[in-house]
Amino acid sequence: MKNIYIDLETIPNQTPEYRAKVRENIKPPATIKKPESIMQWLEENAETATDEAVAKTSFDPAYGHICCIGYAIEDGPTVSLSAETTDREPIILQQFFDALPKMGMACFIGHNVAAFDMRFILCRSIVLGVRIPTIIPRDIKPWSQDIFDTMTAWAGVRNTISQDRLADALGLAGKGDFDGSMVAAAWANGEHAKIADYCKRDVETVRAIHSRFVAVGF
Numbered sequence: 113m114k115n116i117y118i119d120l121e122t123i124p125n126q127t128p129e130y131r132a133k134v135r136e137n138i139k140p141p142a143t144i145k146k147p148e149s150i151m152q153w154l155e156e157n158a159e160t161a162t163d164e165a166v167a168k169t170s171f172d173p174a175y176g177h178i179c180c181i182g183y184a185i186e187d188g189p190t191v192s193l194s195a196e197t198t199d200r201e202p203i204i205l206q207q208f209f210d211a212l213p214k215m216g217m218a219c220f221i222g223h224n225v226a227a228f229d230m231r232f233i234l235c236r237s238i239v240l241g242v243r244i245p246t247i248i249p250r251d252i253k254p255w256s257q258d259i260f261d262t263m264t265a266w267a268g269v270r271n272t273i274s275q276d277r278l279a280d281a282l283g284l285a286g287k288g289d290f291d292g293s294m295v296a297a298a299w300a301n302g303e304h305a306k307i308a309d310y311c312k313r314d315v316e317t318v319r320a321i322h323s324r325f326v327a328v329g330f
Contacts, residue, residue, distance in 0.1 A: 113217045114186055115260075117322070119314040120229045121180040121307055123296045125169045126198050135162045170296060171228075173235030177201050179299050181208045181233075182311035190315045192308035202240040205233070209245050218247050219260055221322050223275040223314075226254035226261045262321050265330065275317060284320050287313070 125131070138161045140153040169175040177198050184190040191211070193204040212218065222229050230252050237244045249256060254264035267273045276286040290298075290310050298307050 113219050113257075114213055115322070116212065116218050116220050117184045117190075117315050117319045118220055118222045118225060118229055119182040119311055119318060120178055120232055121182075121292070121295045121311050122170045122176050122232060123179045123299050124166050124177075125175040126177065130169075130175060131162060131166055134165045135159075138162055138165070167296065173232045174239070176232075178205065178232065178236055179295070179304075180307050180311045181205070182308075182315040183208060183211070184315050184319060185211070185213070190312045190319075192312045194304045194308045196302075196304050201236065202242050205237055205240065205242045208233075209242070209248070212245060212247050214245075214247075216247075217258065219258055220249070221260040221318060222262070223278070223318050223321070224261065224263045224272075226252050226256075226259050226264065230259065260322060260325075262318055262325070265325060275314065275321070278321060279317050282321060282324050284317060286317075 135158065138154070138158045140150050140157070144150055144153050177195070178201055179195050181193045181204050182190065183193075193207050195201045195204045220230055230249065233248065234244065234250070234252070236242075244250075249258045252259060254261040254269065262275070262278065263273055266278055276291070279286050287310070290306065295307055295310070
């Protein structure tokens with residue numbers, strides 16, 4: 113069984129059509145009932161509320177996009193596949209699938225990889241019509257043999273720990289001055305190489321974290 117270390121970077125939905133749909137459904141708090149008060153609230157808050165709702169799609173594979181896939185197979189080189197436009201999202205998914213072993217089994221290793229990364233890959237493949245290879249697990253659970261989730265392995269099913277905090281606890285290098293909350297703005301500014309480098313560092317960090325688990329016979 114080959115170990116495949118993985119990390120995704122995702123961005124919010126980029127289409128004006130989706131933003132318009134969200135804007136149409138923005139409503140004031142239920143405590144505001146007078147028509148003039150409703151109108152005033154919408155004038156003052158609707159755009160900000162729309163921005164916030166769209167931003168949350170970074171975590172929703174139904175509407176968000178994968179902008180970078182970082183991976184490493186065993187102790188091989190770390191690779192970042194970057195989508196400079198949303199049109200390239202299916203292309204980097206296919207490139208990632210093409211790079212995976214064609215035979216045998218694999219264990220996909222990452223931080224929160226079960227609930228986020230692998231689930232996002234499955235769902236975006238369905239949305240975009242990219243055929244999923246058999247090596248990708250479908251019934252994703254953090255305790256499955258084909259998944260090693262460093263967050264769950266450390267914190268258990270009901271608790272969480274950030275990758276940066278876990279790396280710090282193990283004496284490993286952290287994220288530095290760039291983190292996931294900055295990815296959307298960096299992508300919008302065309303800083304794709306910065307995102308790719310960040311994604312690669314996360315893959316390298318999760319590989320180092322995993323090696324510490326292995327070293328003690330976890």
